[in-house]
Amino acid sequence: MGVVSLTVGKVDAGVTVLLTPDKRLIEFPSILLPPDIRSGSIVDINVSRNKSSEAAAERAFRDLQDQILSSFGTHSPSPPTLRVRNTTQTSVVLEWDPLQLATADLISLSLYRNGQKAGTIPKPLTMHTTKISGLAVDTEYTFHLVLRTTAGTYASPRITVRTHKMTDLSGITITTGILPSHVRENLLAVVERIGAKVVDGVRIDTTHFVTTEGRGVQWEKANELNIPVVRPEWVEACERAGRILGVTKFYLDAARVGALFDERPGTAGTVGSGSAPPPPPPPKEQKVQSPVQTRTEVTVEKPKEESPEPASGSEKEQQQQKEEGEKKADEQSSQSAEEKPLPSRPKVTVEDEKEEEEKEEEKEKEKAKAPAAEEKEGSSGDEKDGKSPGDSSFQDVAL
Secondary structure: EEEEEEEEEEEEOOEEEEHHHHHHHHEEEHHHHOOOOOOOOOEHHHHHHHOOHHHHHHHHHHHHHHHHHHHOOOOOOOOOOEEEEOOOOOOOOEEEEEOOOOOOOOEEEEEEEOOOEEEEEEEEOOEEEEEOOOOOOOOEEEEEEEEEEOEEEEEOOEEEHHHHHHOOOOOOOEEEOOOOHHHHHHHHHHHHOOOOEOOOOOOOOEEEEEOOOOOHHHHHHHOOOOOOOOOHHHHHHHHHOOOOOOOOOHOOOOOOOOOOOOOOOOOOEEEEEEOOOOOOOOOOOOOOOHHHHHHHHHHHHHOOOOOOOOOOOHHHHHHHHHHHHHHHHHHHHHHHHOOOOOOOOOOOHHHHHHHHHHHHHHHHHHHHHHHHHHOOOHHHOOOOOOEEEOOOHHHHHHH
C-alpha cells in the first residue's frame, strides 16, 4: 500500500483535475473526492492491489472461454448427402437432407452435372429437392452438390444416374384426380402391371395427373406446375404399346386429336365408339344441257333443201322465220359454249359443216340460173320454191 499526495486543480461536477508533485495532470472522478474540497486543496490517496479480486475475475474469464469453445469451436458444417428420388426417360428428381451448418453462415449451394456447374439451388435452407429435365434417353449422368459456408466449402459424394429406356415404364408417377370408382380400380390395376406408381397429392416427382374432370385443388396445382393432365386411356395405351407414349392425343382439355376421340359437336372430352360418323348425303346431280346438244337438236330438225327452185310468197316467209330461229339458236349455243367450254366437240359439228358446203353449192347454182329467170316475163316463180343469194326470193332480186 502507498500514499500519494495530490493538489486539487480545477473542480468540476464530473471530473476534478489533480496535480502530482512533478506537475502532471490526472483526471479523477469528483464523486470519489471529499465533498468540501476546492481548488488548491491537497488530498491523500491510498493505492493498493486487490489480488483476490484479480483471481476471481481471471477464473470467470477462463470459464467463458471454455463455454465458447465447447459451443462453437467443436462443431463444423457437414457435407450434404445427395440421393435420387425418381428417374424417367428425360428427367431426374434429386433430394438431400437438411443442411447442417453448425455455427457457420451459408453462402451458396450449387448442383454439378458431369463435373460442370448446372445451377444454384434457390432457398437451400428450406428447399431439399430439385428436378433436372431435358436429359437424353438411356444416358448416364453424374451429380453432386457443393456447399459453401463461412467455415469452408464442402462437397457431397457423387452419384451416378442412368435415364430410362422408352420401354421402361417404372418412372411414371401418377397423381389421380376425380375418377369414377370403376375407372380408378382399373387404373390402379394397369399401374401395377406396368411397374409405375401412384402417389397422394401433386409432388415434384409427379409425372402425370390422371383425371376425367378438370376441377379440384390438385388439378389446379398440376396446371401451375405444368404437369400433363391426361385421361386414364393414356395409361392403358402405354400398356398396350409396351412403351411410353406422347400425351398429345390424351389431354383432358381442348386437345382432341386422333381417332381415339369423337370430334362431333357436343361430344368434346368423350371417347369415340370407334365408328366414323355417317357421311353426308351425296349432292343431287343437276342435268345441264350441253350447248352442243342444243345445236344438234336444231340441226336435226332443220329440213334439207332438195331443189334449188325459187319459193312462193308464203313459203318464202316461213323459210325466213326458220332461218331467223336457226340464227338465234346458233347465237345462244355459241354463248353457252363460251361460258362452259367442253374439252372436245362431238361429230355433229362435222355434219353441220357438210350442210354448209351443200348450201354454198346450191347458192352457186342459183346464181347461174338467175339471168335466165329475169328474162322470162310472167314467170311462174311465184309458184315455185327456192332461195336466192342473201336469203331472198328471185322476185325480190328482180325488183
